[in-house]
Amino acid sequence: xxxxxxxxxxxxxxxxxxxxxxxxxxxxxxxxxxxxxxxxxxxxxxxxxxxxxxxxxxxxxxxxxxxxxxxxxxxxxxxxxxxxxxxxxxxxxxxxxxxxxxxxxxxxx
Numbered sequence: 001x002x003x004x005x006x007x008x009x010x011x012x013x014x015x016x017x018x019x020x021x022x023x024x025x026x027x028x029x030x031x032x033x034x035x036x037x038x039x040x041x042x043x044x045x046x047x048x049x050x051x052x053x054x055x056x057x058x059x060x061x062x063x064x065x066x067x068x069x070x071x072x073x074x075x076x077x078x079x080x081x082x083x084x085x086x087x088x089x090x091x092x093x094x095x096x097x098x099x100x101x102x103x104x105x106x107x108x109x
Contacts, residue, residue, distance in 0.1 A: 003027055006071055007036060014061030015040045018054045021093075023083055027072070034076040038062055039083050044093040047100050050082050 004025050012022045015038075023039040040058050042050050059080035066078065089095050089103060 003072060006069075007038070007066065010065045010069055010071060011038050011062045014065050015058045017061055018058035019043070020050055020054055020058050030077055032075070034072050034074055035079065036066070036072065036076050037079045037081075039081060041082055041097065044097055047097075055080055055082065 008025045015022045020040040023041045026037045
């Protein structure tokens with residue numbers, strides 16, 4: 001199992017406990033450390049944007065889970081945030097979350 005998949009497995013319960021869903025995980029080098037970026041979002045049934053308290057709650061839970069599992073095993077910087085308004089809509093849940101917003105569609109034959 002690769003590192004990104006393992007982090008996603010550890011992060012999902014912490015996000016869910018905060019009432020959020022895991023949207024993505026990326027891992028990249030950052031000097032002598034590793035940058036772990038976890039993207040969370042509201043469930044597809046909710047409209048609006050995730051508030052900072054929920055993101056902070058998810059961040060604390062995700063950080064604790066990663067530390068307890070010692071994943072990654074090297075020093076890391078954890079960044080937890082939302083996907084932002086310029087995220088491409090590529091999955092059904094993305095469209096459901098954007099149902100009250102204007103979207104631009106590029107149709108392809």
